[in-house]
Amino acid sequence: MINGLVFTVGTLALALSPATVSTHIRLTEIPVLVVGLAAILAANALLLRSSLAPLDQLASSMGRVDPPRRSDRIDDRGTGDLRHLIASFNAMLDRLETERTSASGSALAAQEAERARIARELHDEIGQSLTVALLALKRAVDKAPTGLRGDLHHAQDAVRGSLDEVSGIARRLRPDVLEDLGLHSALNALCSEFTQATGVDVVKHLDAHLARLDPNIELVCYRVAQEALTNVARHAGADKVRVDLHATDEHLTLRIADDGKGGVVTAGAGITGMRERALLVDATLTIDSSSSEGRRSG
Structure with missing residues (x-):
């Protein structure tokens, strides 16, 4: 033609x-x-x-398609068969993103349900058993000869420590404070627990006027912060972490930075999980790592 x-x-x-x-x-x-x-x-x-x-x-866009990420649509500027091909490609991207979002949402919902189930079992089964054991040890201490009380006190301390650890695991698996008080309070509690467990100082700049958000958005932000702090504890060797949470009328920004050693970021299960969670609420996860400034996630 x-x-x-x-x-x-x-x-x-x-x-x-x-x-x-x-x-x-x-x-x-x-x-x-x-x-x-x-x-x-x-x-x-x-x-x-x-x-x-x-x-x-079209060829360039096909080369850039990455299933875990959102892909740009192609302008429908062709004619005839080319126009039909572009429309089919855009429809395929829409279908892939819908299926990916549905699959990721189902998988993460199942994961949260499993976390909640394990947290309940830890609290109701193991927690109750440790509490009963602690009470039994207390009665034994009251009746035991003086020479045995020292050993029984050590046993009490060990059981009490295990009970505290089980309670902490249950809280991390199912953050009740997030459901009850919102993201601001939940992040405050998470940072305090992180400092207590690791000795790493956390500098917090959290929006004090943050209103309650959609439960899915709050949960995603909390889980991303939780995983980011876990990565800091495991890999960064940091002395200080900064956690920023800032909200505007249209956007919510969570930024976590540390002064650790940085290095090459590999997309392991933790980072992949954070990215999948972010996509569920139409958010973007970025990770910046360098040897001089540590690592920043947001």
């Missing part, structure tokens, strides 16, 4: 112009033929480039 258009324009130009071509080409007619041929080829190239640009964009 494009070549036909160029041929038609060239024919009309030749017919309507004063230029003539003899049966035996004269030297004076050669420049006219060369210029005409060059003009036709240039016009043909420009038209082909313009018409095939959407195809180049």
